[in-house]
Amino acid sequence: MKRILIADDHAIVRRGLRLLLLEEYPSAEIGEASDAETLINKIIQHEWDVVICDISMPGRSGLDALSQIKQMAPKLPVLIMSMYPEDQYALRVLKAGAAGYLGKETIHDDIIKAIHTVELGKKFITPTIAEKLAKAFEEDQSDQLHEKLSDREFDVFKMLASGKAVSEIANQFALSVTTVSTYRSRVLEKMGMKSNADLTRYALEKKLI
Amino acid sequence: MKRILIADDHAIVRRGLRLLLLEEYPSAEIGEASDAETLINKIIQHEWDVVICDISMPGRSGLDALSQIKQMAPKLPVLIMSMYPEDQYALRVLKAGAAGYLGKETIHDDIIKAIHTVELGKKFITPTIAEKLAKAFEEDQSDQLHEKLSDREFDVFKMLASGKAVSEIANQFALSVTTVSTYRSRVLEKMGMKSNADLTRYALEKKLI
DNA sequence: AGAAACTGTAGTAAAAAAACTACAAGATCA
DNA sequence: TGATCTTGTAGTTTTTTTACTACAGTTTCT
Structure with missing residues (x-):
């Protein structure tokens, strides 16, 4: 009985994601938020197992919301979705505490896999991102x-x-x-x-x- | 043969000041500037013995001009005039390097006295301001x-x-x-x-x- | 006690900054 | 060798900030 919260400003995306998730977890409880504020409120009001959050909600708020969530509920895994390819922003997102980054090439299976992974408290890292991570680490980019x-x-x-x-x-x-x-x-x-x-x-x- | 530069955005004030100064120094060379930029330019182009500058020229520029002058010509004495009474701003002005502060109660004689004083490289401090200075010092206000x-x-x-x-x-x-x-x-x-x-x-x- | 200054508060109008968007040329990666 | 990124640059529109101004209570000197 998973409880999954979806945050995205496009109703279409939420709907698609919901169907996709229900296919895998027919009895899951799916919450939806269309903006950062609602997202935060839903997290306050209810416990969730995983949050899937689009980074580009109105007002640059994806990252903001993420850091707020990390303060309120440090253990709640947050998967960040993005329409952008897995570029350098993936690193920033991970640095901000996301449990994984789902880029635009992400497919159905990846999402399910990601959920499984992050539920165990682990991070979902695609090979592409892993490599970037390694490079960033080597270059001590973060410092x-x-x-x-x-x-x-x-x-x-x-x-x-x-x-x-x-x-x-x-x-x-x-x-x-x-x-x-x-x-x-x-x-x-x-x-x-x-x-x-x-x-x-x-x-x-x-x-x- | 004194060379005195007056900076004030009101022509009336410049005119009045010029007459007042000529009364005391009939052969003085008096320059005028109506804004901060002109003031700076005149200082670059020509040497002066004293600058008398109103603090409230268009665009808050009195203090700005002062610090610029202090960088370009640290030894040129700048008397700051102001329509405000000798309140706390006098201290700020002095801190910024002014040679003296002429408040709204300043009279003819004060100006002449001030010019004499600052020409000797000293600061022209009225008793009122002196007291404030002492207090400020005691309270270590500046820190x-x-x-x-x-x-x-x-x-x-x-x-x-x-x-x-x-x-x-x-x-x-x-x-x-x-x-x-x-x-x-x-x-x-x-x-x-x-x-x-x-x-x-x-x-x-x-x-x- | 009275004048002058300081504090909390805000409206209006003008100026500045931010968000978005765009695009071409060079760099880079696959 | 294309596709994707990065970089330098700027226009348009929306949002913020700023400069002025004002005003009524408080506090603070004289």
Whole structure:
């Protein structure tokens, strides 16, 4: 009698997933949430065995929700789904505590396998991701976040970290404000951070400024 | 043959000051600037003995200009004028390197006296300010900037320093965004800082977060 | 007691930033 | 050698932030 909670903003996806799961576990209890808030509430109100959560719900909230869940219920396994291929974001998601990453190539069997795996408290790692993990580990990527930045991104990063406004930076580099803004987004994305203050903290810690 | 540079955005004030100065120094060379940029340019182009600068030129630029001047020409004495009474901001101005603070009660004689004083490389301090200085010193105010904040301001300060957005804070305290924004302005003003990154740095240094 | 300053609060309007989107050229991986 | 990623760049639209301003209680000097 599994209790599985699905979070995705597309009703179609939820429906598909539900059918797929019921096929395997006919008597399972399936919950649905269409946004991060509902997801959190359902987790508070009820116990679940596994959560399957799309990362790109409205408002970038997949990762946010994940960290919130990890605080509230550290043991509840959360499988993160994504429409993106198994790129570097998979690592970030795992770092944030996900029990597994289901990329866009994921097929039926993978999902069932993933559920079995994470229920045992283990992580579901596809071979592709395993390799990335190994590489990341070797490069100690997690400790040198900023090395993943391109030159331009790094410039922008340093200036943001020291408190410069996007417009100031644009001015100084003679770029459009939106360009600098895009760099900022990428920097935050790549470094898995969400505010300039995080950048400042990081830079201070690493003595980059 | 004194060379005095006046910076104020009101033509009337510049004119009045010019006449007043010429009365005392008939052969003085008087320069005028109506905004911070012009002020900086005139300082680059020409040597001056004293600068008299209003603190509230368009865009909060009085203090900014002062620190820029202090970097370019550390020895050039800058007298800061202000329409505000000699309150706590006088201290901030002095801390930023001004040679003296001329408040709204300043009279003719004070200005002349101030010029004489600062030309000798000394600071022009009125008794009122001297007292404030002493008190500030005693309280080591300069090292405990955050103690000047009110409770609400301090709350907001901490949250800003840890990277919360104004809107998040407003939400959490159930206040209007503009209210929180006002607190932010006051915090920045009181602490003599200009960006959230400064707050973060300060808070980290003092281990407040 | 009275003036001046400080605090908590918010509206309006203007400015800035963020999210999204797009695209071409170069890098890379399979 | 294609397919996929990354990088540099920017426009549009939506959301946030900021600058000003205001105002009524409190507190604080004189």
